[in-house]
Amino acid sequence: MNIPAQYDPSLTEDKWYAHWLEAGHFHSTPDDREPYTVVIPPPNVTGVLHMGHMLNNTIQDVLVRRARMQGKNACWVPGTDHASIATEAKVVRRLRDKGIKKSDLSRDEFLGHAWEWTHEHGGIILEQLKKLGASCDWNRTRFTMDEGYYKGVIDTFVEFHEKGLIYRGVRMVNWDPVALTALSDEEVIHTEEHGKLYYVRYAVLGEEDRWITVATTRPETIMGDTAICVHPDDERYKDLVGKKAVVPVVNREVPIIADDYIDLEFGTGCLKVTPAHDMNDYELGQKHGLPTIDTINADGTMSAEAGSYEGMDRFECRKKFPEELERLGNLVKVEDYTNKVGRSERTNAVIEPRLSLQWFLAMEELSKPALEAVMNDTVQFHPPKFKNSYRHWMENVKDWCISRQLWWGHQIPAWFYGVGEDEYVVARTEAEALEQARAKTGNAGLTMDDLRQDEDVMDTWFSSWIWPIQVFDGLHKEDEVAYYYPTNDLVTAPEIMFFWVARMIISGYHFRGEAPFKNVYYTGIVRDKKGRKMSKSLGNSPDPIDLMKEYGADGVRVGMLLTSPAGNDLPFDDKLCEQGRNFANKIWNASRLVQGWEVDEAKAQPEAAATAVAWMEARSQQAMEELDAQFAGFRLSEALMTTYRLVWEEYCSWYLESIKPPFGEPIDGATKKATLVLFERMLKLLHPFMPFLTEEVWHWTSERKGFEDDLCVASWPERSAFDRDLLDQIELAKEIVTGIRNIRNDNGIANKEKLELKVQAGDGYPVHLEAWIAHLTNLSGVEHVTEKVKGAFGFVLGTHRFSVPFGDGFDIDAERAKVQKDLEYQQGFLRSVRGKLSNEKFVSGAPEQVVENERKKEADALAKIAVLEEKLADLS
């Protein structure tokens, strides 16, 4: 076989992905096996793959592929999210580019455009995931607005409404004046921004030249003031409480009230209370029975209540209004000020707290079992540090505003039959709604034309929170959900712990009485080299598809996982993918080597090879033991590193070098056979991380007859007892090898030149490994001696002493310096050990085992020092 020296992923990846699909390896149906289920965090339907997806889905695929090989019925359910606000914003933008305004369209016309966009761009991201090798069950692909799913969302709404948990209410909400919709708290991003703090004085009614001064960052809301508030203990203003102040410009008389909410230190200690435009003021207003005057329209312009400013943008008004205050003598001073400003996650518009009538879901009772489940580890968080913030949020959970003033999404199934805000019914279908409305009104003549459905849609998360149930149509039928639910592992970003994870656990308990998954693995944020979050606007995110073209999907997968412990940010660097690609190439070449060996069945197995086989057998078992622990703890980076070192360092650098026959010679049958067994084990361990390359070379190692022989569905290697003593002995033998190589290196002795080794063996010297050592270091022979060897390079390991007789012209000074350095190290070591042993308290206080250990170290160090001193004397 003529195989190129370099691995070319483009020749294998598409081929094997198509092969796996054809074989149906990723498709799952319920059977007798233990299920292993993962539901994908559904990406936005019109999104494209970014580095965050790459990380997230690589992790999921590693877990799923490993489970599949372990004989579980692995089911990874893919799908997409309709992403109400994000998608609608994109559609609006596209229509605007075509010169169409959303307001010129009917709801149905707009939805037509949105569906068109969805069909055009939807699913691109799923195709991209296939390039990554994601082993999803594509037959199960769901969309949060496909027919069955839509129905599930509506049913959920109706059920909670029937239980009295969904209600309508006037609340202060986060209003996005650009998207013209309410947002949940989680969709608002707070950042520090520079602004100004305006000091404005209000005349106190009935007192000559008495003023009360407030500090505000939002002077444009002054016209909506309905009180001035001071702290009840504030001596400065005590006598003013109960009096009235006059709001400048609009000349409204408002009460001066007292409340301990006020921060004495902030500004002047006086607060203007504007219940219509500030969350806290609203609560103060409720508490003190203040009127609410709304001076800002939904689109962010000033309302009729703002008098001559009507129609002016709120930020323009913020500039103009203080000018009028100054003319009137009410503006005291203006300071520069930095404060937190909330902006819409989607449109970046400054959020306007706004009173509006919205739909809410009462959360307090619902969330209790979900809090409990995480705190008692029924649902385990990885890493567990996230339990803290989860608890904090769940203990302070607020009612969920689930309505959005958008068109793209699940329309709220409420129909109004009258003009009053309470004159509505909630139903699964129009027919049901009509029936209910007739019953409620007693008017049997009511028709659909008399009903008007609520214009709003539901928050996107109100559909994705039932994802682990409804991807199996679990709200409507039991067959599949009973088998696959609860799912096993969820892999997601901590940013959406509240949006999504917490709510899935809540809905899981509500609908199925148990949590939707057992483990939640939180990935970190992918950052660039400078530590910045990767984002489209910064343009610092590489295109994953380009990366996969350059380094291969396997290379990128390895790159993503190399430095990403759970919950830690991933400082991404192309270098990591390069490392992954190099690793792929290494495996490729190791395969080439093994593949190329001719076998001579008559040839006896060399002792060195037999040793190597026994050692590699034990070493790979030991690595599998480590891997199991690492996977159990979701320490995937460590698991990858364990596999990486096992394959590269131990299998390639030590094992293959140990068994390699001399150039041009065949290998003996026993060694070749054992090597193939070991190599297949390596491929299995590698497969979850590097599926394409491993599947390719898997098919070289032996004849594969059908789909069932694919590595993708091969059985995970079985654990068995292994020879730990041999592993320890080999570690010592490796040090001997290194010692001899060092002598060659330091003295410029070529590898071809045979050397003689003389050994003064101490206790536990691994004499049976000598053939192996000799093979790796090209020795002419090993001689055991009892006397010290003169005229030789030497090194000491434990109580064993090794010498290599000098050849011609060696550097005696360099050798002496080396011995001297070693001696100093040993003397320092001895001092530290003796420091402990001479400490009365250590000897009496520390456990016997520990003291014993120190005594042994002391003895070893003394022996080594004696040898080194002797050696030094020889050299002088």
Next chain:
RNA sequence: GGGCAUUUAGCUCAGCUGGUUAGAGCGCUACCUUGACAUGGUAGAGGUCACUGGUUCGAGUCCAGUAUUGCCCA
């Protein structure tokens, strides 16, 4: 402002219940090319474990404080 984390080699990270003068990968340095792979091999250098105090026979590991960086919440 409140809460939670972080701080160990040039970089990215391990180091579990305190007990080898601290480990890995990458990078770096030296040497090595007819031989699986230079996307490689062999070897090497590199750390007062953020700082200050404390507990202990013994602290990277526990406690307190300070500083640092980051995240979440208000």
